[in-house]
Amino acid sequence: MSLTLPEVLTLLQRRGQNQYGMEAINQLEHALQCADLAEKAGETPETVVASLLHDLGHLLAAERDGSKEHTTEHDDLHQYIALPFIRNLFPDAVLEPIRMHVDAKRYLCLIDPGYWADLSPASKHSLEQQGGVFSEAEAEAFISQPFATEAVRLRRYDDLAKVPAKVVPDLSHYNAHLQQVALTA
Known part of the structure; x- marks a missing residue:
């Protein structure tokens, strides 16, 4: 079942109020901080x-x-769960970084010596559930994919988007971006 853009926004508003794992913010705050x-x-x-x-x-x-x-x-494999629901709504330039953002963490742990140390305890915990640090061969295969560099940048925003009470634009601020990239309204 595909979601419409209004249904995606409703889901973010309704379910986004839930706690973001073991972090000190909720899901919507995390999403908004990451987009900001x-x-x-x-x-x-x-x-x-x-x-x-x-x-x-x-x-x-x-x-x-x-x-x-x-x-x-x-590991709930969240990087894959949303894709069938939004595949008809967004282009690969949106879908692929979403699909690869977990693997981007595994990649960064290998190529950036200080990256693992800076991860939150919750991210370190989930990393182990998600397969751990990539091998050299896995990292090479990952970064050669289209949109992998975007996924790596998204991952870095993801890691920084966990600040309690941080003031960022609300969801309505992103309507123009959503409308601009959506394949269907």
Whole structure:
């Protein structure tokens, strides 16, 4: 079942109020902070939208399971869950960074010696559930994919988007980006 843009926004508003894993913010705050970082970095509208929606799979999993939040006991494969629901709504320039943002963390742990040390405890915990640090061969295969560099930048915004009470634009601010990149209204 594909979602419409209004349904995506409703999901973000409704389920986004749930706690963001073991972080001190909720899902919507995290999404908005991530999109704000991407926008301030001068990213394309597609990367800003990918940053806003990168954890939509957590919200869909919670919706499906009827839970208040996603669990940290196992990897819910959230990077894949949202794709069938938004595939007809957004281009690959939005979908692929979403799909690859978890692998981007695995990649960064290998290529950036200080990256792992800067991860939050929750991100370190989920990294182990998501397969751990990439090998050299895995990293090489990852970064050679289209949109991998965008996924790496999204990942860095993701890691920084966990600041309690940070003031950022609200969801309506991103309507223009969403409308601009959506394949259908």
